[in-house]
Amino acid sequence: MAAPRPVVISGPSGAGKSMLLNKLMKEYKDVFGFSVSHTTRSPRPGEENGKDYHFVTRDTMKSAIDNGEFLEHAEFSGNMYGTSKAAVQDIQAKNRICILDIDMQGVKNIKGTDLNPIYVSIQPPSISVLETRLRDRRTESEESLQQRLHAAQKDLEISKEPGLFDVIIVNDNLEGAYGQLKDALCEEITKAKKVDSSCPELFADSPFKTHIRV
Ligand code: ADP
Ligand code: 5GP
Numbered sequence: 001m002a003a004p005r006p007v008v009i010s011g012p013s014g015a016g017k018s019m020l021l022n023k024l025m026k027e028y029k030d031v032f033g034f035s036v037s038h039t040t041r042s043p044r045p046g047e048e049n050g051k052d053y054h055f056v057t058r059d060t061m062k063s064a065i066d067n068g069e070f071l072e073h074a075e076f077s078g079n080m081y082g083t084s085k086a087a088v089q090d091i092q093a094k095n096r097i098c099i100l101d102i103d104m105q106g107v108k109n110i111k112g113t114d115l116n117p118i119y120v121s122i123q124p125p126s127i128s129v130l131e132t133r134l135r136d137r138r139t140e141s142e143e144s145l146q147q148r149l150h151a152a153q154k155d156l157e158i159s160k161e162p163g164l165f166d167v168i169i170v171n172d173n174l175e176g177a178y179g180q181l182k183d184a185l186c187e188e189i190t191k192a193k194k195v196d197s198s199c200p201e202l203f204a205d206s207p208f209k210t211h212i213r214v
Contacts, residue, residue, distance in 0.1 A: 004188040006088070006098040006115055007032075010107045011122035011159075012152030013077070014134035016171040017101050020122060023178055024185075025099075031192045033091030035100045038064070041079035044139045054084075071113060074105035077147040081106070088115070097185075097192050104155045107164065120184060121165040125172040127153060 009017050025032050038054045038061055049055050056064075061080050065073055073082030083100055091098035100117065102110070107119060124130035130152055134145055159165060167184040171177040182189070 002191065003095075004097045004191040006092075006100065006117040007185060007188070008100045008102060008107060008110055008117045008119045009122060010102055010104060010119070010155075010165075012124060012130055012155050013148040014130050014137065014152070015122045015124045016133070016174070016177065017122045019174065020171065020178055020181055021099060021101060024181060027182075028189060031097060031189055032099055033094060033096035035083055035087040035091060035098050037081055037083055037087065037100075037102070038070075038073075039079055039081045041077075041081075071115070072102070072106050072109035074103055074109070076103045076105070077144055077151065083110075095192070097188050103151075104158055118167070118185070118188065119165045120181065121159045121168045122177070122181075123156060123159070123168060123170050124152070125170055127156075129172075 009021060011017055021034065025034060036050065036052070036054060038056050040056060040058045040061055041053075043049065043052070043055050047053065058080060061073075061082065064070060064084070065082065069084050069086070070082045071085050071088060073080060075081075081103065083102060083106065088098050088100070098117075100106070100110070110117065124133065127149065131145075131149055134140060134148060140148065159168065167180075169177050169180045169184070
């Protein structure tokens with residue numbers, strides 16, 4: 001059986017990517033591994049260095065990029081973000097499905113590598129719902145919030161590009177979106193678990209079986 005493919009999760013800030021990924025990694029502990037990105041933004045309350053991100057200075061990040069240590073990197077909302085080669089290799093060395101949570105520039109840059117992931121877009125039901133969720137999360141300044149809403153509008157437009165994403169999931173109802181995510185990844189989960197079961201058996205108790213393939 002072929003090795004499981006990595007998974008790229010993208011979508012506007014506040015769409016619910018972290019929430020869905022935390023749920024997935026809790027349910028499938030030894031199956032997935034999160035690629036810990038580097039960023040120059042400050043940690044939010046509760047975020048841990050080395051777990052949520054590697055929080056670094058701009059100088060440190062720039063010199064690591066110049067050294068060829070990054071698979072991709074981007075500037076988002078006034079800060080640098082990037083996936084180091086080591087972050088992905090660490091997960092793959094454990095034979096786990098590597099999950100990358102990256103922005104639209106990252107998606108486009110990864111397309112130019114040989115990573116060959118499944119591309120999943122998590123989207124909010126609307127921009128106004130996104131704004132409410134971001135405000136309720138209480139992590140952003142007004143300036144950062146406006147930058148994220150502006151980027152979201154552009155991202156949602158670009159995500160319609162044919163072939164850019166394999167799956168688009170609208171995160172309206174959390175359980176529904178989670179069911180769709182599991183369903184979209186079931187073949188890779190089966191491969192990673194190395195069990196001889198088909199996807200319907202794997203998710204026999206799941207009421208969510210709809211793929212939205214684009
Ligand atoms: P992202 O990682 O995409 O930036 P988060 O996972 O942090 O987004 O979610 C943004 C906010 O929206 C969080 O406060 C989260 O609790 C909330 N949220 C996520 N999904 C839903 C949902 N389906 N319904 C209501 N609130 C949600
Ligand atoms: P946040 O500041 O909300 O954690 O992340 C902001 C945006 O940066 C999100 O869209 C997230 O997916 C993206 N992001 C996080 N890590 C990376 C990365 O390593 N590379 C790229 N290109 N984007 C990233």
